[in-house]
Amino acid sequence: MTVRWMAIDTQYASYADLKQRNVVAQGWRDLGDMKQFIEENRNQERQPVEQDISDMLHNNFPGFQETLPGRLYAYFFQLQTDDILVAIEGVNVRGVCSLDQGFRYNFCVEIEYAHQFGPVEWVDWNDVSPNWTPQPPAQGVLAIANARQDGAEISRIYHRYIQKRDAERAMQNWAALLRAQKQIIFTGPPGTGKTLLAKQLAAFMLTNAVPEIGEVDQVLAKLRMPFQEDQPGAWDIVQF
Incomplete structure (x- = not known):
């Protein structure tokens, strides 16, 4: 290059x-x-x-x-x-x-x-x-x-700009699918970032901005939308 x-x-x-x-x-x-x-x-x-x-x-x-x-x-x-x-x-x-x-x-x-x-x-x-x-x-x-x-x-x-731009485009596509189909399933071996990606998508849908990988949990915490299965109405991640 x-x-x-x-x-x-x-x-x-x-x-x-x-x-x-x-x-x-x-x-x-x-x-x-x-x-x-x-x-x-x-x-x-x-x-x-x-x-x-x-x-x-x-x-x-x-x-x-x-x-x-x-x-x-x-x-x-x-x-x-x-x-x-x-x-x-x-x-x-x-x-x-x-x-x-x-x-x-x-x-x-x-x-x-x-x-x-x-x-x-x-x-x-x-x-x-x-x-x-x-x-x-x-x-x-x-x-x-x-x-x-x-x-x-x-x-x-x-x-760095292209990575951020491509991530935002991907999030926009996934958000559109989620709004239309009400669910998205990320598949792959353990440890490949599926949960983190789901959190990043949730943060994007709530803020209309793609958070840095290391800031996803902080962004969600500030929005008071933790991923807790026992909280009524909360976003949920199902692992199987």
């Missing part, structure tokens, strides 16, 4: 556009559809492939920056499942996403940022971490670049 900056040139695209399209994307549309080129060179040595990219750029974008072939090689050939991409407009951090298994390349000739991979789910950075923002390179980023300085912290904060 690698954390990468992904530059967006606002003259041609925007983070909002990529978020709506559920893709990561780059420009240089005049290179044309790169799908066959990617498939044919996926397992080839880097240097000759990078030279081929350089030749394409010379034909379509004379005067390009000398680091661009390497950056486009990284974009077309080095993105991997679970990589995290941080979208920046200039040096402004806008959003973050990760690449799920099965992401694929697509060329969209109608738009300038035509070389896209997806689908992805972008999250606004302010939602992920309102109190801390990573610092992109001061000189900006061309295409994509590894986030060496803040990469570990970006990964930690992003994964």
Whole structure:
């Protein structure tokens, strides 16, 4: 897993556009559809492939920056499942996403940022971490670049956000089932957290927030809804 900056040139695209399209994307549309080129060179040595990219750029974008072939090689050939991409407009951090298994390349000739991979789910950075923002390179980023300085912290904060978001989505689904069916049965071997999960679901339904695992009992205690079989009207957990 690698954390990468992904530059967006606002003259041609925007983070909002990529978020709506559920893709990561780059420009240089005049290179044309790169799908066959990617498939044919996926397992080839880097240097000759990078030279081929350089030749394409010379034909379509004379005067390009000398680091661009390497950056486009990284974009077309080095993105991997679970990589995290941080979208920046200039040096402004806008959003973050990760690449799920099965992401694929697509060329969209109608738009300038035509070389896209997806689908992805972008999250606004302010939602992920309102109190801390990573610092992109001061000189900006061309295409994509590894986030060496803040990469570990970006990964930690992003994964924590995703875990909390996914837990809340699961709780919402289970709460809907419980309201409709009046019961839910969690199954599994002893010690796998079924009771704790049931308590967490109860706390979520009472507060509309997912408590941290270590705070579930405290939350329920504050709500004065203990799990006691002899209390009339109390929530109950049946173990069998």
